[in-house]
Amino acid sequence: MARKTIRTIPQDRTPMPVQEPKARARNFAEVALGYSEEAALNECERCLLCPDPACVPGCPVHIDIPGFIKKISERDYRGAYDVLTDANLLPAICGRVCPQEDQCEGVCPVGDTLEPVAIGRIERWLGDVAIAKGWSNIPYIEPNGFKVGIIGSGPAGMACAADLAKAGCDVTIYEALHQPGGVLRYGIPDFRLPPGVLDGEYENLKRLGVNIECNTLVGRLFTIEQMIDEMGYQAVFIGTGAGSPKFMDIPGEFLNGVLSANEFLTRCNLMRAGEFPNYDTPLHLGRRAAIIGAGNTAMDAMRVCLRLGVEKVYCIYRRTKAESPARVEEIEHAEEEGIEFHWLTTPVEILDDGNGNVRGMRCLRMELGEPDESGRRRPVPIEGSDFEFEADMIIYAIGTNANPILGQTSKLKLNKWGYIETDESLATSMAGVYAGGDIVTGAATVILAMGAGRKAACSIKAYLGIRDSDRVYLPERSGSEGKIFGIDSEEKNFCRIRVA
Amino acid sequence: MIYLNAKAKSQTYKKIDTLCNPIAGVTTVSAARAANVVRIASLDAGKGDMGDSPEPGRGPDQGPRFEIVAREDFSDATYLLEIRHPMMAKAARPGQFVIVISHENGERIPLTLADFDARKGTITLVVQAVGKTTKQMQRDCQRGTRLFSVVGPMGVPSRVGDAKKVICVGGGLGVAPIFPQARAFKESGAYVVGVVGFRTKDLIFWEDKFKQYCDEFIICTDDGSAGIEGRVTKGIEQAIQKHADIDEVVAIGPPIMMQACAETTRPHNIKTIVSLNPVMVDGTGMCGGCRVKVGERIKFACVDGPEFDAHEVDFGDLMNRLRRFAADEQAAMARWSETCRMAGQLTAVDPSSQERA
Numbered sequence: 001m002a003r004k005t006i007r008t009i010p011q012d013r014t015p016m017p018v019q020e021p022k023a024r025a026r027n028f029a030e031v032a033l034g035y036s037e038e039a040a041l042n043e044c045e046r047c048l049l050c051p052d053p054a055c056v057p058g059c060p061v062h063i064d065i066p067g068f069i070k071k072i073s074e075r076d077y078r079g080a081y082d083v084l085t086d087a088n089l090l091p092a093i094c095g096r097v098c099p100q101e102d103q104c105e106g107v108c109p110v111g112d113t114l115e116p117v118a119i120g121r122i123e124r125w126l127g128d129v130a131i132a133k134g135w136s137n138i139p140y141i142e143p144n145g146f147k148v149g150i151i152g153s154g155p156a157g158m159a160c161a162a163d164l165a166k167a168g169c170d171v172t173i174y175e176a177l178h179q180p181g182g183v184l185r186y187g188i189p190d191f192r193l194p195p196g197v198l199d200g201e202y203e204n205l206k207r208l209g210v211n212i213e214c215n216t217l218v219g220r221l222f223t224i225e226q227m228i229d230e231m232g233y234q235a236v237f238i239g240t241g242a243g244s245p246k247f248m249d250i251p252g253e254f255l256n257g258v259l260s261a262n263e264f265l266t267r268c269n270l271m272r273a274g275e276f277p278n279y280d281t282p283l284h285l286g287r288r289a290a291i292i293g294a295g296n297t298a299m300d301a302m303r304v305c306l307r308l309g310v311e312k313v314y315c316i317y318r319r320t321k322a323e324s325p326a327r328v329e330e331i332e333h334a335e336e337e338g339i340e341f342h343w344l345t346t347p348v349e350i351l352d353d354g355n356g357n358v359r360g361m362r363c364l365r366m367e368l369g370e371p372d373e374s375g376r377r378r379p380v381p382i383e384g385s386d387f388e389f390e391a392d393m394i395i396y397a398i399g400t401n402a403n404p405i406l407g408q409t410s411k412l413k414l415n416k417w418g419y420i421e422t423d424e425s426l427a428t429s430m431a432g433v434y435a436g437g438d439i440v441t442g443a444a445t446v447i448l449a450m451g452a453g454r455k456a457a458c459s460i461k462a463y464l465g466i467r468d469s470d471r472v473y474l475p476e477r478s479g480s481e482g483k484i485f486g487i488d489s490e491e492k493n494f495c496r497i498r499v500a
Numbered sequence: 501m502i503y504l505n506a507k508a509k510s511q512t513y514k515k516i517d518t519l520c521n522p523i524a525g526v527t528t529v530s531a532a533r534a535a536n537v538v539r540i541a542s543l544d545a546g547k548g549d550m551g552d553s554p555e556p557g558r559g560p561d562q563g564p565r566f567e568i569v570a571r572e573d574f575s576d577a578t579y580l581l582e583i584r585h586p587m588m589a590k591a592a593r594p595g596q597f598v599i600v601i602s603h604e605n606g607e608r609i610p611l612t613l614a615d616f617d618a619r620k621g622t623i624t625l626v627v628q629a630v631g632k633t634t635k636q637m638q639r640d641c642q643r644g645t646r647l648f649s650v651v652g653p654m655g656v657p658s659r660v661g662d663a664k665k666v667i668c669v670g671g672g673l674g675v676a677p678i679f680p681q682a683r684a685f686k687e688s689g690a691y692v693v694g695v696v697g698f699r700t701k702d703l704i705f706w707e708d709k710f711k712q713y714c715d716e717f718i719i720c721t722d723d724g725s726a727g728i729e730g731r732v733t734k735g736i737e738q739a740i741q742k743h744a745d746i747d748e749v750v751a752i753g754p755p756i757m758m759q760a761c762a763e764t765t766r767p768h769n770i771k772t773i774v775s776l777n778p779v780m781v782d783g784t785g786m787c788g789g790c791r792v793k794v795g796e797r798i799k800f801a802c803v804d805g806p807e808f809d810a811h812e813v814d815f816g817d818l819m820n821r822l823r824r825f826a827a828d829e830q831a832a833m834a835r836w837s838e839t840c841r842m843a844g845q846l847t848a849v850d851p852s853s854q855e856r857a
């Protein structure tokens with residue numbers, strides 16, 4: 001086959017089928033419906049299969065992108081899945097929530113002339129196929145006798161757990177909430193990440209032998225020190241996320257009707273407050289909601305508001321659309337759904353209705369000045385530009401601080417913002433204790449958290465003296481005989497070695 | 501420890517063969533591991549390894565998770581639940597609380613640890629039926645049943661420090677939660693004056709329990725049917741009159757009562773601690789719903805508290821924020837009462853009979 005060139009490939013990006021904006025703004029079904037097999041194959045045709053691909057280093061976990069795309073084109077879907085999951089344990093999730101435009105797709109050479117290859121969409125399609133077919137790469141695991149405890153069941157904890165379980169460790173994840181998933185569960189709404197997708201990934205984790213213990217607040221029920229000294233853990237990984245919402249300290253913040261996006265989303269996603277009174281958690285929706293901030297969290301909060309029937313939803317952001325940290329796709333979807341964006345606007349006061357409830361907000365208009373340390377142009381207020389508008393619900397989505405519990409209850413060294421300090425290998429100041437994800441970096445992304453979890457798993461293996469040997473394959477078998485505890489014989493098998 | 505070299509790899513296959521044939525009955529680590537694959541996660545894992553005490557883990561014979569092992573009704577609105585949770589019983593300290601979900605679709609409600617017994621492996625909660633969730637629990641949480649979720653202990657434990665003479669005050673739903681504090685102060689060698697408030701004589705509970713740890717015990721009732729007539733603040737005044745050297749007052753109860761306590765001790769300049777009860781969701785510092793204003797700063801009661809310096813707390817703000825969901829709570833209550841009525845099993849609970857401080 002002749003090498004593909006930019007002229008021979010399909011010129012247009014295969015469109016993602018989406019629910020119609022009017023309809024979807026009132027339901028919680030997934031917005032982006034996902035590629036069909038045909039669409040995925042078509043989009044794979046657009047990949048030039050560069051010999052020296054830019055997308056691979058563009059991906060935080062270095063997925064062999066041309067590798068799995070090539071396998072899909074050859075219709076070897078299972079093979080493609082193996083290539084993908086070699087680097088990414090949660091393709092169905094990452095395909096949905098990664099900011100691909102800043103990562104793999106951002107550096108795709110096709111994008112120099114045409115629209116870049118829709119790598120995220122292909123990844124998602126493959127991830128969904130795997131869930132539908134029940135594929136999972138469960139290796140034969142030789143236990144190595146080590147016990148590793150993981151604190152937090154977000155993407156960082158999940159990734160770390162999976163890698164360590166595959167290496168033969170006895171892994172237990174402790175999660176404070178009553179359901180696992182971290183932000184993926186309590187933060188990101190159903191229409192962006194259906195709970196079934198998450199459950200599928202957790203099933204795989206359990207099949208690897210990972211124990212998931214919910215309702216366990218580490219630091220308070222037992223400390224990290226106790227895990228190591230009394231509970232027999234040889235190593236511990238901390239992936240507790242950032243998750244302590246920031247407020248602005250402006251007047252009126254304590255009024256009823258003001259809440260953090262985390263609270264709002266937790267009530268809706270985790271506690272199902274939208275289905276009150278069938279579920280007991282209340283929400284108390286307003287009619288006009290203003291969301292402060294324009295990141296992914298803000299987009300999610302706004303779009304949930306809309307779906308629950310809030311009449312007017314405003315986005316208040318002190319910079320411009322170009323500086324917004326949200327995924328481009330989410331802003332586009334939010335715009336289509338009828339969210340009113342107020343760029344270059346900052347709140348200065350929340351107004352009281354006289355009964356302790358929110359009546360509205362006073363804001364200032366901004367303009368962009370000189371670039372700040374982050375390289376983004378700093379917004380500066382325009383004198384005398386303040387104006388008021390009506391709102392009975394104000395949601396803060398302006399970022400998070402480090403969660404203080406583990407800092408309060410252990411000797412872990414924290415940095416000046418309260419995040420856990422680690423070295424290159426993600427080791428903390430306590431021997432055998434590693435940390436990664438948002439609790440180290442501050443709020444970031446799912447894929448970075450996952451990458452950190454995997455990196456920590458590597459470091460923990462090195463710390464414990466576990467070395468991955470060559471992969472071995474089981475001899476060919478046929479029929480049901482080939483199954484060992486439900487594991488197909490052709491599945492990859494890892495033999496684990498502990499260096500004496 | 502398992503050590504595999506190239507030769508051992510071939511043995512791996514053998515081992516798999518043995519596993520395939522359970523009749524061979526070889527129990528290898530791998531077999532145990534494989535069993536693990538299908539095991540559903542349970543709270544037991546790891547806990548059996550705490551090793552040092554005979555009671556830490558829950559073997560399969562110890563009953564289901566979060567089982568209610570005892571229940572006691574103090575009045576038609578107040579009930580006690582003793583719950584099996586050996587790890588928590590060991591970890592709990594005075595001043596801490598738990599978050600309970602009573603059933604699958606339930607909300608997360610915070611309840612203070614009213615007692616804990618590491619030896620028995622149980623924790624005790626005393627609940628006042630005030631709304632849908634707590635009334636439904638009153639009906640459903642019988643001995644032998646289980647709660648959907650119990651997580652904790654949460655919050656910073658009380659600083660039971662060097663105070664020599666303290667007053668421990670409990671009113672309404674704060675009577676039970678003050679008990680562990682009174683006990684801890686006593687055990688640390690302090691002179692403890694207990695002051696508790698009830699609406700009327702019939703509602704009094706735990707008198708003996710308190711007396712065991714209090715050097716003086718003052719009961720206040722609204723109607724004067726027992727102890728002194730009036731609010732707990734009257735009891736505090738009385739104790740302060742008698743003892744000029746009170747180091748600390750700890751008060752738990754409804755916000756209005758804690759505010760009154762703060763105002764009672766303020767002129768005397770006595771350090772006063774209150775345990776705040778804002779609406780919470782996660783209890784892990786993640787949502788900010790529990791934020792309170794203390795000394796003009798934002799604090800999250802679930803991770804920075806729940807105990808704060810009473811003289812710094814903005815009670816007006818707390819009380820306003822407790823009304824956040826008033827309309828929804830009433831709707832839920834009305835709907836639930838209706839369901840109960842239709843099911844012909846409405847418990848004889850008169851909303852006006854709730855205890856007040």
Ligand SMILES: Cc1cc2nc3c(=O)[nH]c(=O)nc-3n(C[C@H](O)[C@H](O)[C@H](O)COP(=O)(O)OP(=O)(O)OC[C@H]3O[C@@H](n4cnc5c(N)ncnc54)[C@H](O)[C@@H]3O)c2cc1C
Nearest residue numbers: 152154155156176182183218241296437438444445446449
């Ligand atoms: C609303 C929202 C939308 C987002 N959208 C995107 C997106 O589209 N794309 C993207 O890439 N990123 C997105 N992010 C960011 C991304 O979700 C996070 O960066 C990522 O989840 C961090 O993973 P983590 O594993 O570090 O922590 P988390 O996902 O925060 O998980 C931490 C877990 O640890 C638990 N925990 C905390 N303390 C304890 C303790 N003491 N004991 C036991 N358990 C504990 C917590 O309950 C939580 O479940 C979004 C974030 C939010 C809030």
Ligand SMILES: Cc1cc2nc3c(=O)[nH]c(=O)nc-3n(C[C@H](O)[C@H](O)[C@H](O)COP(=O)(O)OP(=O)(O)OC[C@H]3O[C@@H](n4cnc5c(N)ncnc54)[C@H](O)[C@@H]3O)c2cc1C
Nearest residue numbers: 609610611612627628631632633634777778779780822829
């Ligand atoms: C740290 C803390 C410790 C507590 N300890 C106890 C205790 O030991 N015994 C006890 O009986 N009660 C205690 N409470 C109060 C208890 O949580 C509420 O009474 C309970 O949530 C009411 O739920 P409901 O559905 O029955 O009533 P609702 O009708 O929902 O509410 C009744 C009142 O309770 C308050 N409330 C409602 N939901 C919550 C919530 N999620 N968190 C906090 N307050 C809420 C509201 O102000 C409301 O006015 C404590 C609260 C906190 C914050």
Ligand code: FES
Nearest residue numbers: 783785787788802
């Ligand atoms: S209850 Fe959510 S932060 Fe305290």
